[in-house]
Amino acid sequence: MRRAYNKGEWEKARFHAFKIVDRPKEQELARSVIIRSYWNQEDTAEVIRLNLLWGNSFEELSMKAKYVSQKAISPNSKVHHPRILKLQNGQPRPQNERKEWNDNDIESNFWQEGSRVWMVHPHGWTFWDMPESFSLSSTHPNLLKLTAEILLYPWMNSTKAPFVKTRHIGSLPALAFSAGTDSTAAALVMPKNTILGYHRRTFESILDHRNADRLLTHMKEEKGRKVVDISSNHELIRTYYYKQIGFSSDFSCATHLILLADHCDIGALAFGMPLDNTWLAKGRKFREFTETPYFKYWTERFLSAGIELFLPIAGVSEAGAMKICQDSDILPYLNSCLRGDGIEGCGKCWKCFHKNGPLGRPFDIQAKEIQTFLKRKPLPTATHALWALQQLKLESEVPELSSLLKTDLSWWTSSYPPAKEILPLRWREETWQKIHDFLTPMNEPYPVESINHYNE
Numbered sequence: 161m162r163r164a165y166n167k168g169e170w171e172k173a174r175f176h177a178f179k180i181v182d183r184p185k186e187q188e189l190a191r192s193v194i195i196r197s198y199w200n201q202e203d204t205a206e207v208i209r210l211n212l213l214w215g216n217s218f219e220e221l222s223m224k225a226k227y228v229s230q231k232a233i234s235p236n237s238k239v240h241h242p243r244i245l246k247l248q249n250g251q252p253r254p255q256n257e258r259k260e261w262n263d264n265d266i267e268s269n270f271w272q273e274g275s276r277v278w279m280v281h282p283h284g285w286t287f288w289d290m291p292e293s294f295s296l297s298s299t300h301p302n303l304l305k306l307t308a309e310i311l312l313y314p315w316m317n318s319t320k321a322p323f324v325k326t327r328h329i330g331s332l333p334a335l336a337f338s339a340g341t342d343s344t345a346a347a348l349v350m351p352k353n354t355i356l357g358y359h360r361r362t363f364e365s366i367l368d369h370r371n372a373d374r375l376l377t378h379m380k381e382e383k384g385r386k387v388v389d390i391s392s393n394h395e396l397i398r399t400y401y402y403k404q405i406g407f408s409s410d411f412s413c414a415t416h417l418i419l420l421a422d423h424c425d426i427g428a429l430a431f432g433m434p435l436d437n438t439w440l441a442k443g444r445k446f447r448e449f450t451e452t453p454y455f456k457y458w459t460e461r462f463l464s465a466g467i468e469l470f471l472p473i474a475g476v477s478e479a480g481a482m483k484i485c486q487d488s489d490i491l492p493y494l495n496s497c498l499r500g501d502g503i504e505g506c507g508k509c510w511k512c513f514h515k516n517g518p519l520g521r522p523f524d525i526q527a528k529e530i531q532t533f534l535k536r537k538p539l540p541t542a543t544h545a546l547w548a549l550q551q552l553k554l555e556s557e558v559p560e561l562s563s564l565l566k567t568d569l570s571w572w573t574s575s576y577p578p579a580k581e582i583l584p585l586r587w588r589e590e591t592w593q594k595i596h597d598f599l600t601p602m603n604e605p606y607p608v609e610s611i612n613h614y615n616e
């Protein structure tokens with residue numbers, strides 16, 4: 161039975177299993193072989209039926225079968241994957257479970273139990289584990305409202321209501337620090353008293369925190385930087401809306417710092433958002449970033465919570481950010497690959513191509529994912545990917561991109577001077593100066609302004 165099962169001979173394995181399934185000693189294993197062999201043959205109805213027959217002892221497999229069969233009937237049906245359901249159901253619950261989401265009084269959706277801050281949302285609860293001395297009652301309501309908005313606005317308009325009170329602007333800059341290249345470059349050009357705020361997922365996932373941990377320790381112990389490390393499960397909120405685990409919106413990576421703003425006297429929040437996402441739309445078409453509704457709305461919204469929006473590398477491309485990290489002593493602690501072993505990259509993913517490749521790290525241009533991405537139209541993070549191909553002298557590997565590769569992108573590691581004007585005045589000169597310890601500014605006419613790879 162085992163041999164047949166291991167060889168993938170499902171019917172043969174089942175034939176042997178049925179012969180011994182009534183022997184008490186063998187029953188558990190035999191049942192497992194029978195139901196799993198049906199599962200492997202995609203007979204979901206039989207999996208569901210046998211689970212019911214056998215007292216729900218294969219619940220997880222049966223849930224997977226229900227999911228698969230429902231998706232087969234209607235691919236767009238709103239059903240949660242069993243793995244997501246298990247994660248959602250396994251989350252910690254507050255002592256005060258009766259709180260319900262209140263649209264009219266957003267701040268009432270937050271409360272504190274010990275050092276844990278809870279927020280109720282329409283589908284459950286989310287939490288942050290704050291420092292021992294944190295006090296929610298001395299946290300300004302605008303900070304709570306901003307947190308709720310950032311986590312829920314894609315689905316709930318009520319979170320966008322204007323703030324009634326005013327919070328006085330704090331004095332310190334803080335950075336949403338992911339330990340990736342962009343936020344590390346931001347940390348390197350920001351003032352030394354910047355608080356580096358790391359968001360830590362509380363649940364298990366493919367995300368590997370080991371690289372980040374080594375860099376956090378380095379920043380704290382060798383560089384003398386102030387690091388706050390806050391655990392939260394708010395990346396699950398999206399899953400209730402049938403989206404993948406992750407941030408609800410761009411600024412979700414900083415909700416822990418927004419909540420800490422009064423506790424730490426934070427007056428500016430920084431994000432490692434590079435030129436690829438500011439003056440370029442999707443990394444491929446120039447736009448006047450300061451005129452976008454996105455920039456205008458969030459600048460004002462943060463400010464009304466007493467926080468300046470600080471985009472230190474808005475005028476620096478991904479390649480420029482890589483150069484900043486490369487020219488500092490931080491590189492050994494950085495690896496953007498999420499599939500490596502915590503030190504080395506996998507060499508096969510898109511990040512290993514466009515983030516690790518130009519740093520001289522090994523990757524395989526023929527790897528499946530890299531080839532798939534290179535063949536996409538439009539090319540993802542186009543300007544950066546084209547620059548990487550030029551840097552690595554791989555033009556001959558991608559004849560289909562030859563017309564796009566004619567543009568000289570050697571300026572891609574230079575800074576874009578107009579970006580200086582959006583830096584908060586109190587740190588503007590210092591930050592701009594530090595960027596130029598590593599990079600040179602672009603010359604006029606600024607070549608980035610004519611970027612529009614696909615004539616959009």
Ligand SMILES: [Zn+2]
Binds near residue numbers: 498509
């Ligand atoms: Zn990789």
